[in-house]
Amino acid sequence: MDEKYHPEKIEAKWQRHWEEKKLFQAKEDPTKEKYYLLEMYPYPSGAIHMGHMRNYSIGDVVARYKMMRGYNVLHPMGWDAFGMPAENAAIESGVHPAKWTYENIDTMRRQLKRMGFSYDWEREVATCDVEYYKWEQWFFLKMCERGLAYKKRSLVNWCPSCQTVLANEQVEGGLCWRCESEVTEKELDQWFLKITDYAEDLLEYCDKLPGWPERVLRMQRNWIGKSEGAEIRFPLENSKEAIPVFTTRQDTVFGATFMSLAPEHPLTLELSKGTSQEGEVREFVERVKRQSIIGRTGEDTEKEGVFVGANCLNPMTGARMPIFAANFVLMEYGTGAVMAVPTHDQRDFEFAKRYGLPLIVVIQPPDSPLSEETMTEAYVDEGTLVNSGQFNGVDSVAAREAIVKYLEENGLGGREVNYRIQDWGISRQRYWGAPIPIIYCDRCGIQPVPEEDLPVVLPHDVEFTGKGGSPLAECRDFVETQCPKCGGDARRETDTMDTFVESSWYFDRFASPRYNGGPLDKEKVDYWMPVDQYIGGIEHAILHLLYSRFFARVLKEFGLVRDKEPFTRLLTQGMVIKDGAKMSKSRGNVVDPEYLVSKYGADTARIFCLFASPPEKDLEWSDQGVEGSFRFLNRVWRLVYENHHWIKETKPNSGATPIDHDLRVLRQKVHKTIKKVGEDIERFHFNTAISAIMELVNALYQFKPTENGDPAERLVFGEAIEAVTLLLSPFVPHIAEELWEALGKGESIIKTPWPDYDREAIVEEKVLVVIQVNGKVRDRVTVPFSMEEEEIKGVALEREKIRRLLHDKAVQRIIVVPKKLINIVCA
């Protein structure tokens, strides 16, 4: 052991050792309890950043701790390797996306290895490998068979900058999740996955995931957006047809005085055809369609519309209702048609006021009655029904139920549930992704690629112009093919799949990453899945984490996996902040982990991330904090260096000698620390676990051993040093291994069981009792642990200071919290 701590020497040494001994290779072993720990895999952008560093440091503590606890741990790592930055690099600098991606992977793998993370690299997966994405194509075919994947022409979100379609989940506040451009609408033929079939189940199971943060579950519930209400059919005037609407306020149906249609609603143009309104309607629809999502749905966009030239009838009253096209009605939600009740819906109120449409109050509030003439805004709360025929006098909540029944009985509609969530659009008009395995034949229509023809390999030689349109469409060798049904000339689908499809099942693939008999080796997946602990950023709360839950359900139906919830526990870690903002290249406030490792070593970088704040909170970067962490490791190093010679020689059983008070206190501190660190790791309080170890180290510095080495002292002190080393090892594994070796231990520290604390040793002999008078701390007294309540009261009342405080007061009661506190209440 060197006198000085040189991280660069020891870190490389132990990384080599772990790799040579294959210490992190996971093997299925039914006799051992498995623990599947997973951190969200990175996109190979070129370099590991602080966010990764933090995420993976957190994960590594848990992995190593569980290994020492005797679990059979699976801790894999891979690459979310398809995606646009690779393609953009190709457009900008001419490097092929594959070359760019694989080189980045090499760099980042090297960086991760330099951090000493306990990954099973044998299981590494890159999603751009054909061996990976061919199974994704296989899933797609199976989903087509079951109608879970389908193609439809629809309005989709289009990012003009990325030149591709985005899923609803990828539009954040009207902006592209990746480049923050304003998203527009476009009508395109697209492939969708039927996540809506699972909306109810996904929602229901939000209540059955106790290991997930409430915040994430709430976001998912919100996103699924379940509304219960009714469908009501409004007959068209002079026609047999009717317009169905969805409403959650069927109790207000008697107050519906007009109808609003989405501009994209097929009836909008159809009804206006041949009327004097036709031109105006057409113009309006065209104008609305051209708007961006923000322009269309922003909160300050004014409500406007146009009469389509036709009317429908209120099914309850028979009253004639003019039909409008209105910009605020969305085609994607409900039926794209809304019954307008201006008195009890604010949007309808504003619209009615603008176009001079009639108001009928049908809900009266309990206090001050409403009148159509004086209302200045809609009344949207509950009340009693009026102007509602047979339902007059009924409470609005009860009326919702009664009216649903009436609708059903009279064939006018019925109960209906609606979800905000839409099917997942997965077509991307980009090159660097998994090709959608579909062939178009002019004679036979849409033909799935036969399973035996998989994979549909992404061609290598294509041109990257950045001009828009998928490069695959320009690649004749790829596009031109034969129809699997008739054998005639046919064309391949040139869109690729959303990269979130890859990440929806990579955790399953880690269980059998090289399996070739199918996507998953059932036996192995059943052994490892579900993921016991998943760790990653909150930004995936509704993207990846919802898609993965959907995929798990589908895979379960295919009989490929056993569980429909893939992640038992989830930890969402906070961002890394510097100078008040998230670290990012554009802000210029990044700290490169590579630099940190070069200057201080991986262990310092790791322990800083873990110590500075609890994992779920944002981490404020501090250069001095890093220095402090490095200082602490040096302190530990010196402590062991100065003592390792004699500790190595101390035989475990050499001293049955009785130990004195100071030693007993030290030993108690050791075992209390063992207890606390274990408990803190279990509940992910790494910062307090580390501070507890620091306290122990401080106590060992305070403890001055006698000159010629009392055997009992050597025993206790030696035990303490070993405990410090063991407890530190999940956090700072390299230095721990080196110190462990210096202490004369043969086996790698990762193979050493986590220490148990001695229950006897932590028993308190004396306990500090706080004495309060009327809730204010006035004195403290140390009493024997076993002292009875009554006796403690006596001791407290006898205290000089307490007597002085109480001399002219009458004691009313005394509250005793055993071993902790006594509160004397007096007048």
Next chain:
RNA sequence: GCCGGAGUGGUGAAAUUGGUAGACGCACGGGACUCAAAAUCCCGCGGGGCUUAAACCCCGUGUCGGUUCGAAUCCGACCUCCGGCACCA
């Protein structure tokens, strides 16, 4: 607008969930070692009052109330910041 979360020293944070507020670290101040510096080690460090000093007292967890013997923690109202959803019928 709706739904969450969070506000604690100069600073990052503790307080295992109603029982000593500020552990541990950083910064800062003082001391030891040194010719000197760095490194290291030791001591101090919420604010105020009183004091040579100690002892002691008061205030203090965003603000104002409440519950309780006792509140950073529970309840109500408000303020500020952050996040999610949002013309969803």
